Amino acid sequence: MDQTALFSLTYGMYILGTEFDGKINACIVNTVSQVTQEPVRVSVNVIKNNYTAELINKSKKFSVSVLSRNASLDTVMNFGYSSGRDRNKFENMSYDTDVQGCPIIRTGCNAVISCKVFETIDLGTHYMFIADVVDCEKTNNDDSMTYGDYRDIKAGKQIDSKSEEKKEMYECSICHYIYDGETSFDELPDDYVCPVCGQPKSVFYKI
Amino acid sequence: MDQTALFSLTYGMYILGTEFDGKINACIVNTVSQVTQEPVRVSVNVIKNNYTAELINKSKKFSVSVLSRNASLDTVMNFGYSSGRDRNKFENMSYDTDVQGCPIIRTGCNAVISCKVFETIDLGTHYMFIADVVDCEKTNNDDSMTYGDYRDIKAGKQIDSKSEEKKEMYECSICHYIYDGETSFDELPDDYVCPVCGQPKSVFYKI
Known part of the structure; x- marks a missing residue:
């Protein structure tokens, strides 16, 4: 069994934010999927000992800011490389709050989604949150960052957003x-x- | 609430196969994610009235063949654009069977994963299958097809697999x-x- 096969699965890159009792926090996740259309629901998978997961378990709400290909590496590193237990990740970061009071990021992101937790599934090392989408906004037409893009950016490659017109479908x-x-x-x-x-x-x- | 925001979520493209009582079938899905590392588990989300979902509910097993960027449009259309209730999708398609007897596709795919259903979550219009990975194989190093690639291919664009060496990480x-x-x-x-x-x-x- 060659587990590197699992690296072929494709993911996006998202900033997952929440607010509980006046405390905001956010982290980077890669497993946001829409799971049903009626009602509009998404799922997200987060490691249990992650501080954002701990806060979501209390607040039952979260935001998803979808990273675009032109997001700076600094943004990803700010939210992804340390714990909100140790530092305020929003200290030098421009952000808004959504309808639920969760932090959302517009710079370097192409969409923001506000979610209310409907069901939490205990997966052992991770929680899966299944949530109703209560609000969402497409902020620009930049392409989304994939995990593959992120690896390329990390390796120093220049990533250009696609500029060609797409056929209407x-x-x-x-x-x-x-x-x-x-x-x-x-x-x-x-x-x-x-x-x-x-x-x-x-x-x-x-x- | 602008639901087009949800189109910013990034997905891969996968052929989901199963076998029940001698009958094999497969369809195209885009929501395969690894959800835990210990044990190695994945989730996949499938519309309920899909014939493959119906068979997986009985067989409790499935395979995932990860489509690569150089997969032909014919392969995607063969598995994605009709129901296995009406025709045998494997009639003119080269395939193998995995350790569980599920069909796997190697042509146009870069990895194959064999999964045993651990839990089925009823999401209303869809089932989410959470499954143990019982076997997996990386078949080549081609890039995975994203949903964005697929739209580009459909619109007639030429997609080249990346050939540059990636930094070791x-x-x-x-x-x-x-x-x-x-x-x-x-x-x-x-x-x-x-x-x-x-x-x-x-x-x-x-x-």
Whole structure:
């Protein structure tokens, strides 16, 4: 069993923030996924002895700031390389607070998501928080940072955000099927259903 | 609340396979994450009425074949754009079976992972399967396909795998901290611990 195979799994890079009893903290995580569309829920996986996880267990709320490819290495290192038990990570960092009072970062991030914990799953070394999305905002169109990008940045490579125009496409929010037929999506009949999961036209989003 | 913010979340692209009572099937998913290191467990999220999900609920086992950037669009479409209820997706597709009898794909994939379901979480529209990794294999060093790559490929862009040499780095398998200090990792003292999560040197992997 060659566990390096697990390094082929693709992750993004996120700043996970929370607030409890006036104390704010944040850390870097890489396992944020949308898990259902109705209701809109996400999951995130955090090591148990992480201070942010400890605070989320009390506050039952968190924010996700999605790091973009042009985020500075300093931002990642500030939130990822030390514990909020030892220092205030927000001391020299510009931030806002979301509708729940959790810290959100806009500089170097392309979206912010506010989440209320619905269920906590004890995974032994980690907690998985499954949470309702109570608010979210797309802050710019920069590409998201992947874990692969992060490794490249760490190794000194220059990462440019993609600038080319992307073709207009529609995606099924349930099963992620992408419609790219000859007929424009708007002109499809009202009774069009997703060919994969059978959901109606109304669940499609323009991407 | 602008739900397009959720499109900023980064995903990989995977072929999820299973076998039950002699019937094999597979589909495309994008939410595979490693959730713990001890034991080695992953999670995957699948829409409930998907035929593969139905079979996994009976078989309690699945395989993950990690799509690489050079996978053909035909491979993705074969597994992603129709239901195994209607056709045999493996009819014209080269595949092997893993230690559990689940189908695995090597062409266009860079790793294969065999998983035994430990817990199934009912998320309403989706099931989340949390599973022990019982076997895994890194099949080549091609880059993994991200969902963003897939959209680019769909839009007709040429995607080249990265060919540059990457700097040798060591990563903490628990919290994903990356060591890149001046001292070579091998030469660090035996009592070195991860500065983020405090785990010992032995949990680090070369990446």
